[in-house]
Amino acid sequence: MNQIKREIVVIGSGPAGLCAAIEAARSGAQVLLIDENAKPGGQLFKQIHKFFGSADHRAGVRGLDIGEALLKDAEELKIEVWLNSEACGIFDSTNVWVVRDKQHSITVQAQRIIIATGAVENSINFPGWTLPGVMGAGAAQTMINVNRVLPGHRFLMVGSGNVGVIVSYQLLQAGAAVVAIVEAAPTLGGYGVHTAKVRRAGVPFYTSHTVKEAHGNGHVERATLVRLDEKWKEVAGSEFEVEVDTICIATGLTPAVELAFGSGCMAVNSPALGGLVPVHDETMRSSNTAIYVAGDVSGVEEASTAMEEGRIAGLCAAHSLGYLGQGAYEARLGVLTRNVNALRSGMFGQKRREAKEYIVSSYGAHR
């Protein structure tokens, strides 16, 4: 069996994984970064909008520009990157089974593993949901911003969270019409600044509404919307139809935890951050002390937080292998921890901060 050894293997090259790899390499560790996609960067390259936060977090910079800068850093640090490489499983705690180009099997014996596998889009089921034209909002975003393909002309957006409103705005920019945004909750979910842009463009929002059915012959042609009462039950007689050819589902994300749980990492339930996540401590170390987690897989937040978590995981994994003196390590960890706490403050961040604190507080019980 084809076997090689590396000090740190980072799985997933999105914002968290890239930052983890860079931080670990800067700390002196030998890093292998693997990703199943043909290009690194994960979701960063479809984020054509400017990020929030303070100047430290490159606020005001567009996601794709952050991605370019990170790839340049990775290149300068000569980080080994394997693309088109799937991590099929983690065995005996630290052996990563990788299939490259769907052809070659290689087992990488790692001393530390950083799992940064991100999250997957949730779906909702309704009659007609398998018709061509029903897709995840994130998928539509990839098509317009990365592949430069407009998947439809008249869109219905299901979900008014940040993904729903940001993708709606970008669809408008790409030349499509957004016919309606429906939100099952009685209030809108996204940040005001994103929501307002879409509203100013004249897109109607329907709170306490959902999609009841998609119609069409071989492709979406119409959708039936329905009002929901305070118990989220459909109100009979409130149905109406909209003419759309594409329905985007933006109903949240679920951490992609299969690899982590398959390798024996213990789970904790965090409803606010997407459900079951690997329990971890402040250094992003999981219950398996050779495995670290970072980014959405450790609880769904946003890209800036994912990058800081990645840096913490990279730093701490490298330090656990003896890299960096104690003083330098503590100083750097202090900075990164302050950064991530700053991102989890304010009216939007507080809930995420409490949810993270609960995950970390569960760590002791799971060891």
Added chain:
Amino acid sequence: MTGGTDVVIVGGGIIGLAAGYFLSKAGKRVVVIDKGGFADGASGACDDMILFQSKKPGINLELTFESLELYKRLIVDFDDSMQFKNLGGMVLIENEAELAIMEQFVREQRSYGLDVELIDQQDARKKQPFLSDHIIASTYSMMDSQIDPFHVMRAFEKQGSKLGMQIIRRNAVEAIDLLGSGNWKVSCADGSSWEAPTVVNAAGAWAPSIGAMVDLSVPIVPKRGQIVLSERIPPIGETNLWNAKYLVTKLHKDSATALSEEEKALGLSLAFTRSAGGTYLMGSTREYVGYDKSTTIAGIKGIINLTLGYLPRMSEVGIVRAMAGLRPETPDGKMILGEHADRPGFFTAAGHEGDGIALAPITGKLLSDLVCNNRIERRVDELSPNRFGGTAHE
């Protein structure tokens, strides 16, 4: 808390739940206790076969017939198909030496009433267009059937609960003591305990440790079976598939069919079955590794390569998951069912190895008859826990 009941069943897998259902139906108050969650053990990490063709003529084949009939009756009684399907099965033959042995085996099975035949390469390919060219013949039986273990367990649980069966999960049994009253006291990790005149050890691969609590030696060894699952694809053939190679080496220890080193080390043999969900289950390994339930790279690769040897086009299909279960193996390949000598009221119903799904209903029914002292045929003596000689735990 401490409670009194008629029967305590240790182990809530498919065997424990089947026993619980039939005992409840016979009017017993039943408590089922399991250390894990629903389908955490072998019953949740297996295929779904009611397989006849692998069985040597004898009690295992006989009981499989009866179990299938019981399943058919339960489907009606429960008004629940439990995803029962009857796709039939083929055992693939690769060379003349295997063919000679399988001809003999099929003759014996037929004389026992199994509807099975040999078919030639052309007919085999009609049923399985994607077979490798080197397959020279196959057996075919339309009797091999499937039923979904999760649905079966849910159904036994639901129907048993209607009759008053209690199920306690995530609570390990820690001690079993005989009281002066003649009742058994079953003590659990959370401090609760149950008293009952009858205890059933249905702990599968863990049955020895439950037996040891009452100073009994239960000769069951855990045998790890790894299984790989494909993505959902349309049916690629009519039937489910097995290979003759492994069966033949079991029937004839020094047969001409040689297993590769890998096949020997992992105990690999082909089992290729279509699940209710439209995925294919590919198995399996047979490994003696104690209670280690992990999947391994060698095991998964071995299963994939084995499958590709028979169905080369499966290389175009994605793998989504792998799992492993511990099959409880007995020295003579027959389950252990009955009351232990010198332990009045202590029964074992375990040791089904790979036949737990197939044999669950008949096991539950026979156990219930034994506990209730119903008239039962002498043949069940063949399964008695006392057949292994001394009862004292070493």
